[in-house]
Amino acid sequence: MVKINDNYNRLEGSYLFSTIAKKVGAYTKEHPDKRIIRLGIGDVTRPLPAAVIKALHLAVDEMADESTFKGYAPDKGYDFLRHAICENDFRQRGCDIDEDEIFVSDGAKPDSGNIQEIFSSDSSVAVCDPVYPVYVDSNVMAGRKISYLPCTAENGFKPQIPDREYDMIYICSPNNPTGCALTEYELQQWVDYAAGCGAVIIFDAAYEAYISEDGVPHSIYECRGARECAVELRSFSKNAGFTGLRLGYAVVPKELVRGGISLNSLWARRHATKYNGAPYIVQRAGEAVYSAEGKQQVRQLVDYYMENASYILSGLTKAGFEAFGGVNSPYVWMATPDGMSSWEFFDMLLERAGVVGTPGVGFGACGEGYFRLTSFGNSENTKEAVDRIVSLMA
Amino acid sequence: MVKINDNYNRLEGSYLFSTIAKKVGAYTKEHPDKRIIRLGIGDVTRPLPAAVIKALHLAVDEMADESTFKGYAPDKGYDFLRHAICENDFRQRGCDIDEDEIFVSDGAKPDSGNIQEIFSSDSSVAVCDPVYPVYVDSNVMAGRKISYLPCTAENGFKPQIPDREYDMIYICSPNNPTGCALTEYELQQWVDYAAGCGAVIIFDAAYEAYISEDGVPHSIYECRGARECAVELRSFSKNAGFTGLRLGYAVVPKELVRGGISLNSLWARRHATKYNGAPYIVQRAGEAVYSAEGKQQVRQLVDYYMENASYILSGLTKAGFEAFGGVNSPYVWMATPDGMSSWEFFDMLLERAGVVGTPGVGFGACGEGYFRLTSFGNSENTKEAVDRIVSLMA
Numbered sequence: 001m002v003k004i005n006d007n008y009n010r011l012e013g014s015y016l017f018s019t020i021a022k023k024v025g026a027y028t029k030e031h032p033d034k035r036i037i038r039l040g041i042g043d044v045t046r047p048l049p050a051a052v053i054k055a056l057h058l059a060v061d062e063m064a065d066e067s068t069f070k071g072y073a074p075d076k077g078y079d080f081l082r083h084a085i086c087e088n089d090f091r092q093r094g095c096d097i098d099e100d101e102i103f104v105s106d107g108a109k110p111d112s113g114n115i116q117e118i119f120s121s122d123s124s125v126a127v128c129d130p131v132y133p134v135y136v137d138s139n140v141m142a143g144r145k146i147s148y149l150p151c152t153a154e155n156g157f158k159p160q161i162p163d164r165e166y167d168m169i170y171i172c173s174p175n176n177p178t179g180c181a182l183t184e185y186e187l188q189q190w191v192d193y194a195a196g197c198g199a200v201i202i203f204d205a206a207y208e209a210y211i212s213e214d215g216v217p218h219s220i221y222e223c224r225g226a227r228e229c230a231v232e233l234r235s236f237s238k239n240a241g242f243t244g245l246r247l248g249y250a251v252v253p254k255e256l257v258r259g260g261i262s263l264n265s266l267w268a269r270r271h272a273t274k275y276n277g278a279p280y281i282v283q284r285a286g287e288a289v290y291s292a293e294g295k296q297q298v299r300q301l302v303d304y305y306m307e308n309a310s311y312i313l314s315g316l317t318k319a320g321f322e323a324f325g326g327v328n329s330p331y332v333w334m335a336t337p338d339g340m341s342s343w344e345f346f347d348m349l350l351e352r353a354g355v356v357g358t359p360g361v362g363f364g365a366c367g368e369g370y371f372r373l374t375s376f377g378n379s380e381n382t383k384e385a386v387d388r389i390v391s392l393m394a
Numbered sequence: 395m396v397k398i399n400d401n402y403n404r405l406e407g408s409y410l411f412s413t414i415a416k417k418v419g420a421y422t423k424e425h426p427d428k429r430i431i432r433l434g435i436g437d438v439t440r441p442l443p444a445a446v447i448k449a450l451h452l453a454v455d456e457m458a459d460e461s462t463f464k465g466y467a468p469d470k471g472y473d474f475l476r477h478a479i480c481e482n483d484f485r486q487r488g489c490d491i492d493e494d495e496i497f498v499s500d501g502a503k504p505d506s507g508n509i510q511e512i513f514s515s516d517s518s519v520a521v522c523d524p525v526y527p528v529y530v531d532s533n534v535m536a537g538r539k540i541s542y543l544p545c546t547a548e549n550g551f552k553p554q555i556p557d558r559e560y561d562m563i564y565i566c567s568p569n570n571p572t573g574c575a576l577t578e579y580e581l582q583q584w585v586d587y588a589a590g591c592g593a594v595i596i597f598d599a600a601y602e603a604y605i606s607e608d609g610v611p612h613s614i615y616e617c618r619g620a621r622e623c624a625v626e627l628r629s630f631s632k633n634a635g636f637t638g639l640r641l642g643y644a645v646v647p648k649e650l651v652r653g654g655i656s657l658n659s660l661w662a663r664r665h666a667t668k669y670n671g672a673p674y675i676v677q678r679a680g681e682a683v684y685s686a687e688g689k690q691q692v693r694q695l696v697d698y699y700m701e702n703a704s705y706i707l708s709g710l711t712k713a714g715f716e717a718f719g720g721v722n723s724p725y726v727w728m729a730t731p732d733g734m735s736s737w738e739f740f741d742m743l744l745e746r747a748g749v750v751g752t753p754g755v756g757f758g759a760c761g762e763g764y765f766r767l768t769s770f771g772n773s774e775n776t777k778e779a780v781d782r783i784v785s786l787m788a
Contacts, residue, residue, distance in 0.1 A: 002593055006514065009655075045460070045463065048457045053454060053455075056450075056675070060454065063441060072637050073638060118398060118399050119396055120399055133667075198396060199395075199396055244467060244673060246673050261402075261403075266398060266399070273535070279640050281450070
């Protein structure tokens with residue numbers, strides 16, 4: 001009789017978004033006339049940039065002709081895309097990353113869930129609290145124990161260097177859900193820590209495009225020594241709006257060697273065995289993100305969402321709320337008023353303002369008393385939502 | 395100091411296709427005038443069906459408009475696709491499969507590599523020899539030991555029911571690489587065996603569209619009791635030519651319960667944690683495969699390749715070779731002549747006929763003395779390749 005992987009029994013229930021959906025559903029049923037505004041889910045709402053649409057149509061036509069049809073993609077992704085990535089995301093920032101160190105994938109979520117596979121199952125893992133749940137769940141499924149690094153108002157929502165050694169450390173900056181970003185100095189401390197104890201940092205840079213301040217690194221490879229201790233994960237979802245198109249990549253530098261084994265070659269083997277490449281048409285769409293036209297359109301997309309973030313942050317702050325993030329990130333992390341719990345605030349906002357956000361406690365114990373608002377909605381709705389929240393408190 | 399997953403050290407080198415590429419490269423360099431014909435790799439060459447191209451263009455246009463833009467897909471895939479799958483692939487064959495049992499993915503290769511995760515790492519695994527390497531490598535990476543079920547000329551290249559119990563059994567029918575397919579009677583025996591000992595069969599039906607004979611099941615759910623003991627994996631790659639577009643699905647029936655736990659809910663949790671959905675545009679392309687127009691065009695594609703298979707099989711047989719498969723499968727599995735090894739035959743075919751195939755021993759020890767030819771090339775090339783092989787032997 002086959003037995004199941006009983007690590008799955010150790011997973012905590014994943015009820016956050018389903019509980020939200022149930023509460024919103026019940027409210028809508030009772031109040032069919034009320035218009036709900038959702039600032040909860042981290043999904044984008046603007047259409048794809050014109051340069052991406054054009055590239056998709058062209059690539060689809062290639063698939064219709066025997067002479068240009070494309071079957072299986074190269075294991076690590078097409079050269080044209082890996083070249084554009086290296087040139088634009090790294091070399092132009094002074095980071096020396098080679099095409100052979102880029103592994104094109106179907107997104108940062110699968111990569112952040114899968115990367116743990118190449119490490120020993122008894123590795124110690126540290127994540128931030130609050131945290132993107134995939135880091136935790138994928139490691140629990142593999143039987144690892146998780147330690148939490150508290151990110152609270154006291155430390156500016158930034159994980160502090162621990163006084164013990166961990167093997168694998170997940171850092172997301174700019175952060176989901178707190179919207180806070182590490183400075184170059186702070187990230188360099190983490191790189192130095194990892195270099196000192198042989199740890200590997202899994203650096204999730206999915207929100208890199210939202211960085212607006214100087215001194216905030218876009219890539220961990222801006223730090224000295226990161227090529228020896230860090231993997232970086234990138235996404236096309238939040239800059240170019242690919243949440244429904246699926247494209248991302250992992251960077252695994254060749255200097256990343258543990259126990260004499262190259263992590264680049266391990267990840268290459270994993271990639272070749274359990275994955276079969278992002279669609280050709282989507283890789284062409286990714287290439288278009290780096291064209292002159294594409295860059296300008298992506299900038300406009302990011303600016304659009306960042307105007308929302310700015311409106312949320314300033315509106316809440318003016319109304320007397322404590323709010324964080326929103327400057328280098330599409331997320332605003334607000335403290336609930338009057339000591340309300342995250343869920344009490346959720347219920348109040350839904351019932352009295354018709355606005356849906358995400359209770360901070362859903363991302364971890366340290367998220368209790370906080371609430372996440374996203375700037376991925378359309379501009380009018382976002383402004384109305386903020387105005388509703390503010391007038392509620394007046 | 396983080397340690398790597400040392401199960402990776404137990405993987406055998408994956409040199410088959412790279413060795414082939416090296417040998418072909420060296421030959422081409424020495425003989426730049428010779429035209430090589432490749433019947434080696436299992437990749438398709440015909441363009442996508444017109445119905446699929448049309449659906450892709452329409453879906454791309456939806457992504458360009460705010461009112462029809464699609465972000466994250468539902469975890470298990472869009473309802474429109476799961477409904478078309480259930481209706482066409484199962485209900486019309488009398489198999490009772492529900493939409494909730496379908497998990498849309500980016501292909502049968504990732505699914506066949508990932509499905510083992512939901513089982514205990516000490517599960518015993520049985521695979522055929524010769525075998526599609528992903529079944530083996532993904533289980534070695536997870537620390538499992540593999541047992542081999544010999545598939546030889548003596549047993550018609552069909553795995554025999556073992557006299558011991560295994561926990562997980564991988565069956566691919568029609569088979570890659572041997573091209574042989576299990577009859578309904580034979581597959582029923584496997585289902586009865588699994589039901590008897592609580593094993594789970596992972597049934598890879600990626601080549602189902604090539605079945606031409608009656609009495610060969612297209613789905614394992616045509617067998618009594620399979621809902622209690624089998625997962626089925628399907629692909630859009632070999633029927634509709636999606637190798638470069640990426641789409642597949644897994645079927646995990648609700649009756650599949652082990653230790654009181656539903657494998658359907660385990661796979662749902664795995665899917666939601668480590669995967670983020672197939673692109674909307676590709677799911678619409680998949681839907682088009684089931685339209686009246688799409689079905690007819692896919693039939694033409696399969697017929698095209700099967701004419702190649704038939705030409706290969708009959709050409710080789712007439713010339714005195716022993717050859718198998720090619721009737722319910724795009725693969726022909728030929729015995730090498732005169733007791734040559736698989737690689738000796740490879741070298742001779744390359745040097746004297748300019749034809750590239752795949753040495754059977756690359757798929758396992760029992761493949762020694764065999765050679766795989768695929769029918770996925772274009773018709774003229776395929777005929778010329780067969781004629782070259784035949785004239786070589788004359």
